[in-house]
Amino acid sequence: MPLIVVQLRSHDFLCRNIFKLQPHASALYGGSCSIQLAQARSASSVPLHPSYSSLCTPIMLCSTIVNRVFGQINASAISPAGVRCVAMSASGTRRVAVVGGGVSGLHCAYVLSKQGHAVTVFDMGKFAPGKTTWKGLQFDHGLQFVRPVSDAFRAICEEWLAAGALARWDEEAAVRYDARSGTATPRAQWQQQQQQQQQGAASDAGFLDVLDPGPLYVGCPSSDAITSHLAAASHAAVRNDVKVAKAVYDASSRKWLLEGAVRSPSRTLSDVKQQPPVTPWNLGVFDGLVLADKMTGCSGTPGYVELSGTTAGNKMQQAMSQVGSTPLLALLMAYQPEEVPLEQQAAAAAAAGQDAQQQQQHAKPVLELPFDAAAVVNSQEIQWLCMDSRKPGRARADGMQCLVALSTAEFAATLVQRASDGSLPRQTPELLAKMVPPMFAAVQRVLAPLLPDGKLREPGFVQVHRWGAALPAKAFGSACLKAQTAQLAACGDFCLGGGIENAVLSGQAAAEAMCEMLAAADSA
Template identity: 25%
Template structure:
């Protein structure tokens, strides 16, 4: 084993927490910095008065033996979700072809997608190694030891703080954000250039709840399928959240806009986006009822269109590393592999 190091990890999604827990298991000291109020990244779950919405990643598959082994540490937390009713729809909501056959299990943590990352992060949180609502603004050589790093941060109350004494810094965040931080130090320029060809598309996500469906003799509204890929110009994916195990009975839908439409309407007023997506949802599903709950969320960096092509980047001499699902693709497992392989190289 190498000499124990003090390592800062920026981000708290799947790649970040996988990297952090692997480094801790190898005997290193880790501090995780996350600008949001909780861990999870795009494995996110939004609460509402009518139940939860997995408004980021919808499910995950398991193809890598290392991921399968890691999941055994939280046995029973993740459950199979029967997605064999998924269909590919045309722009009018008609079934055009079978899609996503059950060739491999589709898994969802319970009670929400964020439960897996939260479970893996709990030992770090309990140890006081996770700084939430802390945005890293710049990285720079440590004022007392130029061979180490310090992080300049801002908090939720706009307070500023400098964290010092890190032997290495790992950026487990979307590549444009990683590029921006790497640009704050001359030592990061080489790594930043290697990510120039990466392309990640945005996504507007709509969340709807229809509690009126929970009545005697009425269990669902609209179509009998629970998830669908769509060729509608506005919508790429729809999921009946209440069909997932452990999610509650109230009928809820998560609707993800297409990459092209999301990009075209990236800076639109959220209310306008919501109205347009509800209209498209009605066209596809035939559900004309007024939702009791509706909201939208904009993901600036949702689905990788052009990946890096390597699981991670590491400049061992400078003590800088980069990881994330965008290194390999856009799947949850891609994020896991990226964070794991970076940690193993550092360790």
């Protein structure tokens, strides 16, 4: 018997010709959110579990109730072909799912929300702003800085700056560091040298062109502040630790039906009750779908989303799977300051005209580098060094120094052995621990000209993080991908190229394309 599902308000649905509910059906759910299920001859009221409030859709509700009340009915019998989803809210709001909670997906959600659409963001990772490890340390092991180039992205950065998600970084914080000679060339001086060279001459502006002209920003108090701001400002429902496994497009109703599961294991009965039911379409029914992570199109990867019902979507995923990723390795090191002997404290206080007890500098840094950050040249192993604890808003009262080093793509390739099918090995603690010695030795070789004895002190804390999709191996050259006939779009740095600016502008383009597709679907 086909289901006819009509959406009246955000969580109220009128379902006709479903099945006659058993008297005990109302005991299956708790909470105050009311779902009205009416049949031709009678009506019953079934409260909905509060954890479903952001997930519930007509299809999920019907299949869930049918499965729980009538165990003999196979859930597969309720297929998209037997379902009609009609009558959206009078306001014209459309529901859009964004799979991928990176900066591209979240900016896409932000733009869609500003246009009045209801957006749900699904991401497999945990949403935990700031990277805390040993003794509350924080490292930016991914995004290192923001350097806007286009006027459009400059305007976006100004918004982030006003919201406190960004902080201005001294334009001279980054230098060009020659690993052979140990020479550090200030950014402004390097730019002047480039202007004096012949036009068209090749130049190396360093990691992500950090040495080129333009203001520099960093996330405040960490790079995760940007995504945190976007998630809050968009008012989107952000579902972390959720794996979207399948997305079915129903051409008759022009709806996307999403199926998936919570990835993290439940530890308490309360957690179990808060998880969405594992039934077909349990993640919701949506008017539009945005794939904001390249992995959603790569079969065999944890992030892959199986699309069905749209040939155009399958072709899009095939194109996404052809875009390779270039991994990088980040070495995170922390140094505790050395205690200064009392006699040296007294001498320093006397020289400064202070009493010994007034002298506050009782410790000295272990690493005294002539820069806060450096684009490294003449090294086949390390391309970027940054004293993370010197970034704006990250000074530590205990004087701890936090240093981040990024490998070159070539060096990472030698340490990260891909499988025969080109996939990366699972990022286990044991695997990452094996990469610490070669990465530490590489950093020591790069900094050797600046060290008194050419040796780098052993840090109090050291860890390697693999940035698996640091940069796309190639890009499409278009702002986003879209399938007009299925209200489907894809965005990310694989569209325009690596870097946060390209990722954000791609997300904006996908949001604008989605608005156009939804408007076209309404008028059809």
